[in-house]
Amino acid sequence: MxxxxxxxxxxxxxxxxxxxxxxxxxxxxxxxxxxxxxxxQLLRVLDELLPPESHDEPLFDHCVMLSSESFLGTREALPVFTAVKNGEPQSYAIEAIAPDGYSGEIKLVVGIKADGTLNGVRVLNHNETPGLGDKIELKKSDWVLDFNGQSLQGEEDPRWAVRSDGGQFDAFTGATITPRAVVKAVHKVLLLVNQQPRLLSQAPACGESL
Known part of the structure; x- marks a missing residue:
């Protein structure tokens, strides 16, 4: 036994x-x-937000790893790519996290011109509800295109909210939390470029941070 x-x-x-x-x-x-x-996916997004004509130097030659929980939504260092043309920065593609999505974190890439105007926003990864919150994906709806050409009119710009909160961005029926989280995250990235551009220039190069 x-x-x-x-x-x-x-x-x-x-x-x-x-x-x-x-x-x-x-x-x-x-x-x-x-x-x-x-x-x-990141390479495709970079090509959309920082198209070839916007730079004459390789994007990965101008990549830094930025740590800023207050602006990027996470303690983790995230990459920032700079489009440089004729020796001058033209635009940035900045990864960020919307930590307060309905089903968790939403990873974004925010494209911003050096003057603070948005080139666009793309979603890299999320776990939002199919048929509701997933409308933040460009392949699901064109909602994210509403960010194109937007900018800030001061830190407390009231337009930077969903319509139900008094802002200019549409929400999704039955899924207000998701667009609210994305709008808030993009707003923070805009504040970074407008208020703390030195953080971008002082961050370590991507290779140095590994």
Missing amino acids: LEMMRKNGLTLATFALGCTAVVALTHNLTQSTIIEQEQA
Whole structure:
């Protein structure tokens, strides 16, 4: 009886170890695929927000890792790409997090001209409700295009809110939290460029921060 229990215990332990190994391998393979997909998406977004004609130097030569929870919505350092033409910065593509989405964090890229005018906004990653909050994706709706050409008229610009809060941006029926979070995050990035541009110039280069 004791011998049988030992055999059963050994069998269960072996099975558990095997399952753990399979789960770990699947996670590693999936994680690698996810990273590759996110990088490919980032390249597409950069091409949209900082098109080739906006710079004559490689974007990755002008990439810094910025840490600023108050402006970027996270303690994690996020990349900022600068479009440089004729030796002068023309625009920025700044990754940011909207931490207060309905289903968690929403990762954005905000394109801003050096004069503080928005080139556009794109969503990199989110877990918002399909059919409701996912309308922040350009492939789901054109809502995000409302940011194009927008700017700030002072820090307390009342336009930077959804309409139900007295602002100019539409909300989604049944999903006000999601657009509210995105508008708030974009507003903070605009404040960064308008009020603290030195943070962009003082941040370490992407390679140096690794």
